[in-house]
Amino acid sequence: MTTPTIATRDTWLAARLELLAAEKELTRRSDEIARLRRALPRVRVDKAYRFDTATGSASLADLFAGRSQLLVYHFMFGPDYSAGCPSCSAIADGFDGFAVHLANHDVTLAAVSRAPLAKLLAYQRRMGWTFPWAAAAAGDFTADFNVAFTEQQQRDGDIVYNYRRSGHAMDAAAVPEPVACSAAACGTDAATYMRDRPGMSAFVREGAEIYHTYSTYARGLDGLWGMYAWLDRAPLGRNETGIWWRRHDEYDAR
Structure with missing residues (x-):
């Protein structure tokens, strides 16, 4: 996993705005895929x-x-x-x-x-x-x-x-x-x-x-x-190497 740099708020904001553009494009693409999904033929x-x-x-x-x-x-x-x-x-x-x-x-x-x-x-x-x-x-x-x-x-x-x-x-x-x-x-x-x-x-x-x-x-x-x-929005992301999750009643209390 890539280690993020430590930066000023202004540097962070510039990077965040760049990411925002990519997120908006993903949202538009997701909307288009949803439209294609609805347009599938019916059986x-x-x-x-x-x-x-x-x-x-x-x-x-x-x-x-x-x-x-x-x-x-x-x-x-x-x-x-x-x-x-x-x-x-x-x-x-x-x-x-x-x-x-x-x-x-x-x-x-x-x-x-x-x-x-x-x-x-x-x-x-x-x-x-x-x-x-x-x-x-x-x-x-x-x-x-x-x-x-x-x-x-x-x-x-x-x-x-x-x-x-x-x-x-x-x-x-x-x-x-x-x-x-x-x-x-x-x-x-x-x-x-x-x-x-x-x-x-x-x-x-x-x-x-x-x-x-x-x-x-x-x-x-x-x-x-x-x-x-x-x-996917947490600082470390999915951060997994295998099956880490359990049924919700099988975790130790935290």
Whole structure:
């Protein structure tokens, strides 16, 4: 990491104004990308997906909760996990705070995972969350949106994630340390852990029809991970060399 110089206020201000110009350009570019995102073609959802929820069996239309837009966070919580993914948990820590604002702007935010509903609800209680969370273990939803894969796909290297095909089988002897760390935190092995992946998908309802409008994965989720927006503005930045974060109830008191 580059060590900043020590300077006068005037020198700092000159450098800050130069940075401000770059930030404004980034904001304009971000606005343009958001426009392009909204302009993507829509794909009609023809499958009758079903989910288990706290209020019973639900369709995809039910997940909208009466609103016209639905944002789904594909939360990594596989059937064999003992707890939700720590990274997804860090992202989800922010959901309750802004879900009420989205709800009052005709947008429903919900999480979907493959774990049984009882596991999801127990973990939700542990974390103190209230956002809606649906279980999709029995259907094709998670596979169709490229966030869940089979053992056979792993063995064959036939996994398409983040719009790319992996092309190689998973090597258990060469598991990256962050993956092994996260898998252990979920009470499972790396291969089982990696059969689920994170992502988010957006849908819109027009009359009786539902359309898929957008999905993003991997680093595309950075913008939803609230702590990083703050760390990117902190003096030392992200300043990380591996998986340093924990579930919010696992930190030592500070």
